[in-house]
Structure formats: C-alpha cells, structure tokens
Amino acid sequence: MISDDRLDQLAARVDDAAHHVRALPQLTREEPELTLAHAYTIQERSLARRYARGERLIGMKMGLTSRAKMDQMGVRDPIFGHLTDAMQLPNGGTLRFEHYIHPRVEPEIAFIIGRELRGSPTAAEALRAVDGVCAAIEVIDSRYENFKFSLADVIADNASSSGFVLSDVICAPGDVTLDNLGMVMRINGEARQIGSSAAILGHPIRSLIMLVELLDRRGQHLKPGQIVLAGAATAAEYVHPGDLITLETDGLGDVELSVHTTQGLVLDSNVVDEEQ
C-alpha cells in the first residue's frame, strides 16, 4: 500500500526534476505497485506545486493517441496531462535548450474550448463545444532518464508536458475538415515527420471525447477558454541547439520554433526560478 505521504514525496520528486532540469530514475523502479490512479494523483500534486510558484492552468493535453507514438514509446494507452501558461511559447519564438533535459517536438492539432464540456459527449456535442482549431508543435521532455517510462511513470510525470506553440491562425471548427489533414514537420528545412490528422485515433475529435471521459472519471471537466492538444500525429523528434522546427498543415496555420542556448549562462536554480 502506498501512503498519501509517499505520493506527496513522489510528486515533489517529479516536480523537482522538471524545475531543476535533472533526469530521474523511473518511479516504478522503486514503486512497482504504482497504479494509474496513484499516477494521476502524483500528476495533480506535482501541478499543485507549479501553481504555488505562480503558474496557471490553461489547458490539457492528450498523449499516445496515435499508433506512431505508441510504437515509439512502447506504451499503448492514451493518457492526459495538464498545460500551464509557463509552457506556452510564442509562434516563431525560441526554446531555451538549457531549460529542458532532452526535448523532443511533435506535430499536433489543438482545440480551443468555447463551452463547458463534461461527461461522455458525442462527436457532434464535442464539436459544438469547440470555438477554434489550430496547428501546434508540442515540446515534450520526459523527466525520466533516457526518455524511458512505463504507463504509470509517464502519467505521474504529467505526460512529459513541457512546452507548446500554437499557430496564429485559429479556424472555426466548421471551416476545416479534420478527418485527413496533412502535416509536415521539418527540422532545418528537411521533412522529418509527415502525417495526417487521421492518425490521431482516426479523427482528433475522438481524442477530445476521450479526454472528457477520462476527466469525468476524476470528477473534472473542460472549461471555456481552455486549450486541448489532441496528441501527436507522428513520432517525435529530438531537437538540438541551432535547430529551426517548422510545421506546415493543410488548411490550419503554420508553426515555427527555434532552439538556442544562451552562451555563458550558468544554470542554477535561481536562473530556472526566474526564467521558467
């Protein structure tokens, strides 16, 4: 039996790893009995520590919603995580490499929620609750050594959430067909991942529905204004200082992010405190 204090301790451990940019052994090595319910509790408590530092919840993300991602990570079940304002980077902005352990990028579709969404909605109900749809690059950064984890580990680690960039163009849901929307992610001009929105559970709206159902089981729901990332359509790519990442989509906007280091920056916890 894992005690409540122990869950607090594990939440502090994953949060410290993220905050101080240090890789961590998998929690399930020490706690092989960790259940998915425990893992979501650790996730929530690690988020509480971010809120205490002044971060604000602005949305949710789904992960492992495509076969490509499941195969890449060796984990077969969709999961969700929380997005805070500190994770959002401007389109065309810069990712500060020192603030991440081993960042990877992936092409995504994002929904902007217009109306409260709870329970187990139909596709039509889910679409009616969506105000806007846009393209996104998600930056994931597992806090675990070698980017390796089990299902419970990755849930406890807030589904590797660490950054995201939305396109400037936000389409009305009626103006875009999401069943087979092409996406090309380039690094330094070279096409590295080519995919389709169909790879996301057949249609990204299914990912939104699944998120609402998973939240409902924990007595939660989506609120107006929240951003939802539906999960990557393709495998993720590691990025390195100097890289320029672009995402082009058919009908949704384009997204761009560059990766830099800051010469001479000495990383200590104060710097991370100021700049995360």
Ligand code: OOG
């Ligand atoms: C887990 C998060 C997966 C996605 O879009 O599938 C995810 C990971 O791969 O580290 O964000």
Ligand code: MG
């Ligand atoms: Mg993702």
